Amino acid sequence: xxxxxxxxxxxxxxxxxxxxxxxxxxxxxxxxxxxxxxxxxxxxxxxxxxxxxxxxxxxxxxxxxxxxxxxxxxxxxxxxxxxxxxxxxxxxxxxxxxxxxxxxxxxxxxxxxxxxxxxxxxxxxxxxxxxxxxxxxxxxxxxxxxxxxxxxxxxxxxxxxxxxxxxxxxxxxxxxxxxxxxxxxxxxxxxxxxxxxxxxxxxxxxxxxxxxxxxxxxxxxxxxxxxxxxxxxxxxxxxxxxxxxxxxxxxxxxxxxxxxxxxxxxxxxxxxxxxxxxxxxxxxxxxxx
Numbered sequence: 600x601x602x603x604x605x606x607x608x609x610x611x612x613x614x615x616x617x618x619x620x621x622x623x624x625x626x627x628x629x630x631x632x633x634x635x636x637x638x639x640x641x642x643x644x645x646x647x648x649x650x651x652x653x654x655x656x657x658x659x660x661x662x663x664x665x666x667x668x669x670x671x672x673x674x675x676x677x678x679x680x681x682x683x684x685x686x687x688x689x690x691x692x693x694x695x696x697x698x699x700x701x702x703x704x705x706x707x708x709x710x711x712x713x714x715x716x717x718x719x720x721x722x723x724x725x726x727x728x729x730x731x732x733x734x735x736x737x738x739x740x741x742x743x744x745x746x747x748x749x750x751x752x753x754x755x756x757x758x759x760x761x762x763x764x765x766x767x768x769x770x771x772x773x774x775x776x777x778x779x780x781x782x783x784x785x786x787x788x789x790x791x792x793x794x795x796x797x798x799x800x801x802x803x804x805x806x807x808x809x810x811x812x813x814x815x816x817x818x819x820x821x822x823x824x825x826x827x828x829x830x831x832x833x834x835x836x837x838x839x840x841x842x843x844x845x846x847x848x849x850x851x852x853x854x855x856x857x858x859x860x861x862x863x864x865x866x867x868x869x870x871x872x873x874x875x876x877x878x879x880x881x882x883x884x885x886x887x888x
Contacts (some may be wrong), residue, residue, distance in 0.1 A: 613764040625667035627721035628653045629660075631711045633727040634694050635870045636780035636852040638736045639744060644701045648682055650713050652791050656692075657715065658684050665710040668724065674708050677701075681712075688810035692803045696878070701736045702792070708734065718744040741850050745869060749778040749791075749860045752845040754827055764834045766826065767797030768805065772812055783864035787823040788886060790879075793846065794855035795829035798837070803873040807855040810876050814883065821887055829854050859886050 628716035634647040650660045662682040667674030673878045678700050686693025699706065708726040728736050743750060753767045756778055762771035774792070782789045794804035808826060815824055829851075849856075858880055859868040868882045 600803065601808050603634060605851050607790070621834075629715075629719060629721040630654070631709075631713065631723040631725055633709070633725060633734060634729070636728065636871065637678050637740050637742065638701060638734070639740050640704050640736055640738045641702055642700045642702065643698045645870070646682075646697040646699050646701075646709075648709075648711060648791055649694055650711075652715070652719070658686055658691070658693055660684070660695070660713045660715050662695045662697075662714075663712045664699065665712075666699045666701070667708045667710070668703050669708050669834050670704045676815055677703075677707075685875035685878055686873075687846070688806070688813055688848075689803065689873055690806040690809070692801075692806050692873050694873050704736055704738045706733045707736050716841055741852065741858070742869070742871075743849055743858070743866055745868055749779065749783060749789075749847075749864050749866050750848045751783060751864075752778065752827075752848045753780050754778050754843070754845040758864065765831075767795050767833060768808060770838060772826055772868065773815075774824045777825065777827060777828075778821060779860075782825065783860065786862040786864075788821065789823045789825060789860040790818075790883070791825045791827060791858045791860065792855060793827045793829060793849070793851055793857075798830055798833070799854060804855050807857075807873060810874070810879070811857070813863070813876060814879060818883055818887075822883065830859065859883065861886065 603660055630651040632649045634649045638644060648660060650657050664682050665679045666677045667679050680697040680699050682695040682697040683697045684693055711723045714720040730735060757775050762775055765775055766772060779791060792808060794808050796808055797804040827845050828843060830840040831843045831848055857870040858866055861867050867886055
């Protein structure tokens with residue numbers, strides 16, 4: 600099953616990415632990877648990028664991205680963006696985030712220039728995701744997209760299950776009070792975070808849940824927070840865990856994911872991979888407006 604295999608190899612900072620050879624200058628050990636499983640057609644799309652040095656994620660680079668739509672053996676320049684590091688609230692994890700106009704479906708390429716304070720510099724060319732698939736921009740994503748209704752999932756809550764059986768974090772968090780289906784039925788503004796603190800294949804899921812929790816005090820009266828554990832049946836034997844039904848409902852290929860859902864049950868924003876608190880706060884404020 601591809602979904603399970605992809606989750607097991609999660610395309611996230613902290614996992615090994617695809618190699619990207621320097622295009623110019625002296626040989627460098629810097630690498631780059633697109634930290635996403637899919638990119639969607641649209642203006643100012645969030646493109647998360649991981650930069651690694653000798654295979655280790657780094658957070659001190661200055662990164663600039665140029666985007667090209669690939670036609671045969673040539674690439675048509677389509678725009679550029681700085682990609683500042685976004686790691687607030689993530690305990691040292693994070694990604695570089697470019698905002699690019701990806702207005703045409705098809706295969707794209709990125710020229711990523713990364714410079715470190717130690718003088719190391721490379722221009723890295725990418726035309727694939729970290730798992731080797733072409734860097735395709737799609738009009739119909741696999742995962743529920745912005746503008747689509749959120750799946751009416753009846754995820755388990757503490758009303759019918761012990762928190763330790765539906766949350767692998769220790770201790771479990773407090774975001775298991777209501778199901779997604781009930782939140783939508785009650786016309787609540789909702790943040791849904793999919794993450795497995797104990798079983799995530801990168802180091803980002805635990806910090807991501809904590810980052811979301813750090814925003815609860817300021818938004819609790821205006822917003823419903825829901826945490827979906829990626830797995831079920833991990834108690835008492837973690838080796839017997841299976842993907843949770845809600846993860847299957849939402850067709851997730853990686854983790855973590857965050858979705859903001861409006862009072863009509865429509866997805867307004869989605870984030871794949873590590874998402875800093877400043878990015879989340881900006882999106883939450885926009886949702887509340």
